[in-house]
Amino acid sequence: MKSYKSLGSLLLLSVLAAAQSHPHKKSAKPTASPKSKAETARSIHQSALIIDTHADTPQRFLDENFNIGQNTPVDQGHIDLGKIKQGNLGAEFFSIWIEPEFKGHYARRAMDLIDSVYQQAARHPDKMTMAFSADDIVHAHEQHKFATLMGIEGGHAIENDMRLLRDFYRLGVRYMTLTWSNTNDWADSSGDVQDPNVKHHNGMTDFGKDVVREMNRLGMIVDISHVSDATFYHALLVSQAPVIASHSSSRELTNHPRNMTDDMLRAVRNNGGVVMVNFNSAFVDEHYRKVSSDPEKLKQRDAEVEAFKKAHPHPDGSPVTYNEYAPLEKKWASQFPRPPLNSLIDHIDHIAKVAGIDHVGLGSDFDGVTSLPQGIDSVADLPKITEALFQRGYNREDIHKILGGNFLRVMREVEATARRLQTEPSTTLSFSEVELMLANRASTSRIVERISEHGVDFDLTPERRARLKAQQAEDAVLDAIVKARRK
Numbered sequence: 001m002k003s004y005k006s007l008g009s010l011l012l013l014s015v016l017a018a019a020q021s022h023p024h025k026k027s028a029k030p031t032a033s034p035k036s037k038a039e040t041a042r043s044i045h046q047s048a049l050i051i052d053t054h055a056d057t058p059q060r061f062l063d064e065n066f067n068i069g070q071n072t073p074v075d076q077g078h079i080d081l082g083k084i085k086q087g088n089l090g091a092e093f094f095s096i097w098i099e100p101e102f103k104g105h106y107a108r109r110a111m112d113l114i115d116s117v118y119q120q121a122a123r124h125p126d127k128m129t130m131a132f133s134a135d136d137i138v139h140a141h142e143q144h145k146f147a148t149l150m151g152i153e154g155g156h157a158i159e160n161d162m163r164l165l166r167d168f169y170r171l172g173v174r175y176m177t178l179t180w181s182n183t184n185d186w187a188d189s190s191g192d193v194q195d196p197n198v199k200h201h202n203g204m205t206d207f208g209k210d211v212v213r214e215m216n217r218l219g220m221i222v223d224i225s226h227v228s229d230a231t232f233y234h235a236l237l238v239s240q241a242p243v244i245a246s247h248s249s250s251r252e253l254t255n256h257p258r259n260m261t262d263d264m265l266r267a268v269r270n271n272g273g274v275v276m277v278n279f280n281s282a283f284v285d286e287h288y289r290k291v292s293s294d295p296e297k298l299k300q301r302d303a304e305v306e307a308f309k310k311a312h313p314h315p316d317g318s319p320v321t322y323n324e325y326a327p328l329e330k331k332w333a334s335q336f337p338r339p340p341l342n343s344l345i346d347h348i349d350h351i352a353k354v355a356g357i358d359h360v361g362l363g364s365d366f367d368g369v370t371s372l373p374q375g376i377d378s379v380a381d382l383p384k385i386t387e388a389l390f391q392r393g394y395n396r397e398d399i400h401k402i403l404g405g406n407f408l409r410v411m412r413e414v415e416a417t418a419r420r421l422q423t424e425p426s427t428t429l430s431f432s433e434v435e436l437m438l439a440n441r442a443s444t445s446r447i448v449e450r451i452s453e454h455g456v457d458f459d460l461t462p463e464r465r466a467r468l469k470a471q472q473a474e475d476a477v478l479d480a481i482v483k484a485r486r487k
């Protein structure tokens with residue numbers, strides 16, 4: 001946040017400008033009237049390129065055949081083209097969220113959701129366009145089109161296969177949360193890290209770290225929303241590019257494991273990344289979190305959901321999706337009063353103070369949450385956030401950073417890192433390259449030859465040894481790796 005002094009002079013300027021354009025108002029006192037303050041906030045909002053990094057609308061596209069061009073009541077959906085225009089939203093990252101219930105078909109489910117986003121863009125070519133880079137977002141904005149992007153939610157979507165990760169990048173996916181609420185085979189989640197029945201990795205496995213490296217090389221943003229604290233710190237150690245939290249808030253203010261501690265906020269600042277604040281009532285208001293996490297009430301909700309799933313099975317055996325039982329969860333959530341808008345603004349303010357004004361943004365989680373703060377009924381209400389920030393003393397430049405500028409900077413840095421990593425190819429072999437040779441059934445002598453010629457950039461940890469063994473690597477290959485490392 002800039003000083004109040006500069007805010008004062010800005011207000012004075014706008015008052016003077018208003019006085020000049022309305023000569024009859026010349027006698028007005030040189031203090032900002034409530035009306036001119038609201039007008040200034042409005043102009044700050046309308047002149048911004050606004051980027052939201054998380055909305056779960058694709059499930060509505062796919063499972064409900066929802067048309068984004070259709071205006072919908074706010075109790076049915078937070079996003080449509082009319083509301084996007086009202087809120088002046090410039091770009092949205094639609095979440096390709098893979099429910100763990102789709103086990104065995106994660107990638108297939110992801111492909112279907114990706115297709116549903118492209119289909120919406122194809123339906124409204126005059127109003128929206130697919131975007132794949134920071135430049136694309138800016139160009140779409142210049143053409144007054146809504147920029148449509150995609151991020152995968154849940155690293156299990158790649159089915160432990162680096163080739164699928166690359167395929168998702170080629171399809172246009174530009175970020176991936178390393179986990180969702182479920183720990184996967186290579187990274188721990190904050191959602192079940194306390195559950196003794198889940199096999200954990202103390203953060204990330206070697207493969208998980210290789211996923212981060214490959215994301216850096218591709219130019220896919222590493223997203224640490226949902227991960228456990230240990231996974232977070234591992235990701236920051238490994239990543240050569242800035243990371244994002246696409247939809248996370250502050251744990252200092254609201255003690256939810258999905259939120260980020262002040263130490264994590266400072267780590268993101270040092271990494272050059274950005275924390276996009278989640279609007280979910282349970283993540284931004286401590287009182288709401290407490291009352292809504294009452295174990296008895298949660299038990300009752302979960303029982304209702306289970307009963308609904310049993311009563312509404314799909315004939316083809318596919319899982320009952322979140323959207324089908326979402327009305328039940330919304331009804332359950334409505335028993336708790338919505339927190340004030342100020343709770344959300346407090347989180348933006350806190351993160352701006354602890355991580356810095358260059359490291360905070362908006363990650364609404366629209367269409368994925370059952371309760372939002374008062375006044376925020378849908379994307380159409382985004383101007384209220386700008387107005388509240390302005391009233392707290394944030395100036396135009398700071399607000400524009402929060403609304404999209406910070407994220408755009410991070411996206412550009414991720415793209416630049418990828419270009420650097422791709423143009424300076426290392427001649428030493430990575431673990432995934434050795435795996436690829438095995439998968440392609442290269443002969444043992446050929447693999448050994450390449451390892452001794454180029455060297456390897458990894459140590460043969462017990463985990464890697466087991467992985468290679470499982471892929472039928474002969475002892476000669478393992479010996480060659482150890483020997484190459486000794487050199």
Ligand SMILES: [Zn+2]
Nearest residue numbers: 153226247368
């Ligand atoms: Zn999420």
